Amino acid sequence: MSVVETAPLVGAGIDRVDGALKTAGAAAYPSDVNVPGQVYGALVQSTVASGRIRSVDTLAAEAAPGVLRVITHHVTPRLPDGPMTALGASPPAPLQDDRILHHGQHVAMVVAETPEEAAAAARMVAVEYAADDALTGLGDARAELVENPWGLDSDRGSVAEALATADVKVSATYTTPDNTNNPLGLFATVAVWEGGKLTVHDTTQWPSMARATFAKVFGLPETSVRVLAPYVGGAFGNGLRVWPHVILTVLAARLVKRPVKVVLTRPQMFTSIGHRPSSVQHLTLGADRSGTLTAVEHRATSPVAMEDDDYEPVAASSAVSYACANVLTRDTQARLHIPDPTSMRAPAEAQGNFALESALDELAVALRLDPVELRLRNYAENHPGNGLPWTSKALKECYLAGAERFGWSRRDPEPRSMRDGDWLVGYGMAGVTYPWYAQPCNARATVRRDGSAFVRSAATDIGTGTYTVMTQVSADTLGIPLGRVRFDLGDSDMPAAPQAGGSGLTGALATAVRDACERVVQQVLDLVREDGESPLRGCRREEVTVVDGRLHRRDRPAEGESYADVLDRHGKEELTADGTSTPADPSTLGMAPAGAFGAKFVEVRVDADLGVVRVARVVSAIDGGRILNEKTARSQIIGGTVGGIGQALFEETATDRTGRIANATLGDYLVPVNADVGDMDVVFVGEPDRATPAGTKGVGEIGLVGIAAAVANAVHHATGKRVRSLPITLDDLL
Incomplete structure (x- = not known):
């Protein structure tokens, strides 16, 4: 056993387990995904901030080389909005009417054989607007004011009286501007329909929420939807919602009956996936x-x-x-x-x-x-x-x-x-x-006959180190050397997890992972409870430690056996258990x-x-x-x-x-x-x-x-x- 494997794994500043893949360029981000038969979508965006669409001329675009379809509000079916989430409502469904609510709003999508053909044809779509006077500044007196909708305002004591009698007062106005998240990686979506099943590769910080959104918008059971995001190249909050361009990509794939890929341009990143408000x-x-x-x-x-x-x-x-x-x-x-x-x-x-x-x-x-x-x-x-x-x-x-x-x-x-x-x-x-x-979270852990472990959850790693930290937690709990543990994420078919955001994922996921791993250890002890050949016969969990893939009796440390020995003797290829974490109730x-x-x-x-x-x-x-x-x-x-x-x-x-x-x-x-x-x-x-x-x-x-x-x-x-x-x-x- 090496020093690294015997030392406590949690807390140690180990290198990223996904570092080699990333530095070699082998980590597949959504923009890297390509599937057989895929075609490409390009967005057409509004050039006014408020008003209505008078007309959309798509004839030139439809006649352009490689074009398969031009999607506008005239041909888009009625789509319900996505579900309410822990962070609020989903953005409204796209292309549902002729109204323009902001500059850069998606007003059409062109689908073509190549990205170049799609982009060229998108420039040919001619949109005529009836523009209104837009409300664009916080100082505009015409703007509708919305009071605190989440009940987070505070009012205790008597501020007016306290200020009137204060020895010293400071009063000033501070302003902050809009900021745009701007992760280096452009947001990308690949949508694939196979019969009644949908697979979406997307730049998301929340695969479980994305799955629920696609299911609701497109009338599918969640079991027929799979969202994949094993690597996300930064997001800083952009990936916490299913944005209209993602819904359009999925819709386009259904309409043309081929996989569709959309990669936002940098200017589109400024108008399509949110920003910090001023x-x-x-x-x-x-x-x-x-x-x-x-x-x-x-x-x-x-x-x-x-x-x-x-x-x-x-x-x-x-x-x-x-x-x-x-x-x-x-x-x-x-x-x-x-x-x-x-x-x-x-x-x-x-x-x-x-x-x-x-x-x-x-x-x-x-x-x-x-x-x-x-x-x-x-x-x-x-x-x-x-x-x-x-x-x-x-x-x-x-x-x-x-x-x-x-x-x-x-x-x-x-x-x-x-x-x-x-x-x-x-x-x-x-x-x-x-x-x-904090939010609820789930994880699943498997120990295999060869002594390795596989742990997974439908979380994402947006560069924060989730792959690494959860590998550490898994290895530490199971008592298996780090190099024998694989932790996977970014797949909505895995146990549901909350978003990578709000500084809450690590606590929720680590607790669920530890719970799943502890349950696997207990399953091993359950197997040998009446096993006359096992030195662990009749042992309770608190009577056992696990080091280097072996379970040892605390009272007699020399006595024990490995996961591999137990599974082999009992004819098991693997043992699997699910774990959960539930946020503490503050009350x-x-x-x-x-x-x-x-x-x-x-x-x-x-x-x-x-x-x-x-x-x-x-x-x-x-x-x-x-x-x-x-x-x-x-x-x-x-x-x-x-x-x-x-x-x-x-x-x-x-x-x-x-x-x-x-x-x-x-x-x-x-x-x-x-x-x-x-x-x-x-x-x-x-x-x-x-x-x-x-x-x-x-x-x-x-x-x-x-x-x-x-x-x-x-x-x-x-x-x-x-x-x-x-x-x-x-x-x-x-």
Whole structure:
């Protein structure tokens, strides 16, 4: 036995088990999928944001080389919308009428023998519109306002009275723009009908939900639908819904009776698969002279599409982030002629935290109090809303460990007081939380006669390391060497799993995987309960350990036998068991379920003459509960940090007054590159969380939250200029 195989497998920072396939280019992403006889679809999109289609001329396109079909609203059958999901309703079915609700809306699809022929013919489809005056901005007074539909607004104490008597008040408006998820891999779908059965290869973060959606929309039993997504090249929330182009691909395959493949173009990625919605946030803080918060009022407005219910409670976390008796949070949505928004890494928290943590920095300046000390003085030992103790919370340790590693004590509090030649140096920080999230999950484990194991679940791995971490959990629970365990995912025929999103998959899936593996071990013990030849005869589970594929008696470690021996003697090729995980009921815990916590410390350099901002280094101190693989978890925090730098300094989806996105390419939509990312340091603190058997909290989102605020606060420290609108650009600082 090697050291790796005998050492504890969970927590170890092992390399990705899928790394070799990915680096060799052998991992099949949806865009890599090709099936015999497939043809190709190309989308035609609206060039107006609001109105109706007067006419669609498809004659030239239908006569073009290789064209098999042109699909418009005139020929599309009535399709029901998809089901309600844990994240809200499905997007409306496509091509159901002549209405235009946003620029870039799909108005037709051309199906042809080759992708080039389909794209060429799509350009020949002539659409005439009766355009209306579109609602495209949050400031448009004509927009219908939608109050908080999920009941997440807060109102405790008396904010008005507390603000009236506060010794110090800070009140400001903070704005964040639309951001577009922009994973590197273009979203792709391949739909195959075989008789009454449907197989869909798709860029999805949620195969089980996609399966249910196709079944409902196309009137099929779920057992007749299979969704495959073994590899997803990033998504950042884009893959949490079944988008209209996916439904059109499936419909096209049924109409032409051949497999159809659609790959979105980069500009289509901006209008077809969601984006982070913008926000306007009015935030007022009241405090006494000691820095104790006496009032928090946070009101936010964000956009939603005309016929969609995507909802992001931007202000909600301000009610529970700090100890304060008087809190009011309100979230309102304005219906606009825009593409459907969707979750983007750290949805709602990314926007809301920027406003809250910027305002706290402004309060610290007004009080002449160290920003870390201000947060410690308002530390919420218990949940501020219900008074219950947290299931775990190491945010205080995050502040202290992060400040120590960063060298926060070297900070001169006066703005513009620290320089390095022509560069103004600024230190900024932010406190961070991301809410607890959990969904039911299922897994299946098999131990084979040769001593190997196969474990699977219909989850996805969007680059977070799920393949690797679940292989570790499986191997650790079964006591089988890592190299003898195979973990598979991304197939809706496997046991149902929740989405890879919300920082909830790892806890749910790890618990289900461990449960399935434990049940297999129990099956082995059941086999030998009356087996006179087995040294394990009559043993209960707690009396047995499993190491290197062998079950050993705890009281007599030299006595035991392998999985292979047991299965061979009993004539079994394999043993299989299903496992489940059910989220804890908060009402029965007597505690408040805790999400991840963290503290972000940032050093920026600002050119005193040119206003150029460089992020020199970032320290992220994270309470993520139990860390199952420190290497992949650290990678998640670094990746989120890079996304946070993008939110702070680069990313803005620019929409003109006609509703057209003006920068829908990676040449115009700026994202951080290697030169924009300084030194990254990550430290994990805290203990396993008590809300889940796995003890995890998830680290997918927490890496991004707080970076924008910490950067903005550092920029203020460096320059003396307070920027309340993202992204921070040269013209803000010159």
